[in-house]
Amino acid sequence: MIQLEGIVKRYGAFTALDGITMEVPTGKVFGLLGPNGAGKTTLIRIITRITGPDEGRILMDGRPMSAEDVSIMGYLPEERGLYKKMKVGEQAVYLARLKGLSKADATARLKDWFERWEMSSWWNKKVEELSKGMAQKVQFITTVLHEPKLLILDEPFSGFDPINAELVRSEILRLRDLGITVMLSTHGMASVEELCDSIGLIDRSKLMLNGSVQDIRRQYATNTYRVDIKGSRIALANALSFTGELIDAQEHGENLTARVRLGKGSTLNDVLRQLLPAVEVHGVQEEIPRMHDIFIKVVSEKQPDSITKGMTE
Numbered sequence: 001m002i003q004l005e006g007i008v009k010r011y012g013a014f015t016a017l018d019g020i021t022m023e024v025p026t027g028k029v030f031g032l033l034g035p036n037g038a039g040k041t042t043l044i045r046i047i048t049r050i051t052g053p054d055e056g057r058i059l060m061d062g063r064p065m066s067a068e069d070v071s072i073m074g075y076l077p078e079e080r081g082l083y084k085k086m087k088v089g090e091q092a093v094y095l096a097r098l099k100g101l102s103k104a105d106a107t108a109r110l111k112d113w114f115e116r117w118e119m120s121s122w123w124n125k126k127v128e129e130l131s132k133g134m135a136q137k138v139q140f141i142t143t144v145l146h147e148p149k150l151l152i153l154d155e156p157f158s159g160f161d162p163i164n165a166e167l168v169r170s171e172i173l174r175l176r177d178l179g180i181t182v183m184l185s186t187h188g189m190a191s192v193e194e195l196c197d198s199i200g201l202i203d204r205s206k207l208m209l210n211g212s213v214q215d216i217r218r219q220y221a222t223n224t225y226r227v228d229i230k231g232s233r234i235a236l237a238n239a240l241s242f243t244g245e246l247i248d249a250q251e252h253g254e255n256l257t258a259r260v261r262l263g264k265g266s267t268l269n270d271v272l273r274q275l276l277p278a279v280e281v282h283g284v285q286e287e288i289p290r291m292h293d294i295f296i297k298v299v300s301e302k303q304p305d306s307i308t309k310g311m312t313e
Contacts, residue, residue, distance in 0.1 A: 001026040001150065001181045002047065002065075006056035009042050016042040018205040020056070024183055029176050031196035031213070032185040033291075035299055038202045040185050041078070044152055047183075048075050071100060074148035078155045078185075082127045082135055089114075089123035092142050099146035106145070113141045117167065132159045140168060144175060151175060154185045169195060189292035199291070201298060208298050217288045220297070223262040224287045225271075230255050231279030239278035243270045259287070 002024040009017040017039045024030045034040050045051045047058060049070055058065040083091055089110065096106035114120045117137060127135060136159055144151060153172070157165045172195055176182055184196060192199060193213065201209035209216055224247065229236060236258055237246045243266040249258040256279075262271060268284070275281055289297075 001061060003059040003062075004043075004047075004056070005059065007043065007046060007053045007058070008055035009039075009046065009051070010054050015205050017046075017053070017202075020202065020207050022200045022207055022210045024181060025198060026181055027176065027179045028197040029172060029182045029184055029195045031192045031199035032183055032202070033187075033192065033199055033209075033295060034202035039205045040202055041154065043202070044075070044077075044154060044183070044185065048073060048152065072149040074099075074143040074146065074151045076139060076143040076151075076153045076156055078158065082139065084126065084128040086127055087123070088125050088127060088130065088138055091127060092138060092145075095142040096145050101146055109145050110141070113145065117141070133161060133164055136160065137164065137168075140171075144171075148180065150181050150183070152183045152185075155187070156184070157186065157188060157191060189290065189295055192291045201295065203299050209294075213291065216294065217291065220289045220294050221286070222289070225260050225262070225268065226283075226285045226287060227258045227260050227275070227281065228255065228283040229258065229275070229279040229281050232256075233258075235278045236275070239274045240271065243274050255282070 004020050004022050004024075007017050007020040008015070020039075020043060032040050032043065042051075046053050047065075049065070049067060060069050086094070089107075092110050093103060093106045096110065097103060101109070111120075114123060119134075119137065122130065122134065122138075127138075130138070136156075140156065143153075156168055156172075160168065169191070172182055172184070184191070186192065196213050198212045199209065199216065200207060211219075227236075231254075233246075233249050233251070233256060236249065236256060240246055240260060242263070244263050245261045247259040247261055249256045260271065262268065268286075272281065272284070
């Protein structure tokens with residue numbers, strides 16, 4: 001749906017984005033990742049035409065993006081804001097009409113959403129009476145109410161309790177299944193693995209990773225397996241002497257759960273051929289790194305330890 005080609009943005013001598021080229025696939029959930037200050041918000045502001053790039057261009061459906069394309073977007077910024085003295089329903093209708101809906105259509109759609117999310121009793125309450133999480137639910141609804149083709153969510157789970165976070169996750173997947181393209185900016189790597197089909201990782205203004213979550217996790221795999229066996233640790237280590245390396249093992253009575261790394265040039269079948277005469281193998285599972293671990297690895301290669309630690313807390 002969206003193609004970014006060589007996007008550069010400078011603020012004086014500071015380069016916020018340096019040649020960002022990537023694609024946001026149509027009808028998928030795309031994770032925009034990166035530590036604080038990496039350039040994610042700047043990139044979102046360029047896509048939503050709040051600001052413009054100094055170099056490069058953005059294509060939407062193969063053509064240069066125009067001002068009219070903003071009408072098919074829904075943008076939920078990280079900085080939340082509602083008019084505290086207005087009633088919830090009144091404000092939701094007002095925001096929906098800014099997106100081109102008639103008052104009658106906006107009211108009907110909002111009533112449906114409020115009923116589905118068990119919010120009907122909030123309609124005549126003032127915004128200042130709502131908790132932070134309740135206010136965020138109202139803003140999420142007003143962001144998606146006009147059924148945008150592109151939905152951009154900046155830290156949408158911030159401040160939610162687990163129940164409401166799951167409600168929003170389910171809604172994001174439902175919208176994706178309806179063909180809506182979702183760009184999700186988040187620090188929550190668990191959400192990335194649960195929701196995102198592909199990601200772009202920006203660090204210090206540059207694109208460091210781009211592709212499907214599955215392919216990137218596979219790319220960073222280390223040929224490490226968890227092996228459940230019945231037998232002794234010594235027998236296991238001896239059997240691995242030519243084909244693999246025993247990283248660690250936990251004993252459970254007569255059973256062991258071991259982490260084994262394949263040796264250079266060895267396959268899993270080679271390891272199993274060595275193990276089977278020596279121990280009883282109950283199960284084997286490859287360890288595929290989590291996006292959390294990949295994020296830390298990629299960012300820490302460029303950042304001091306103290307900065308990286310703060311970014312992932």
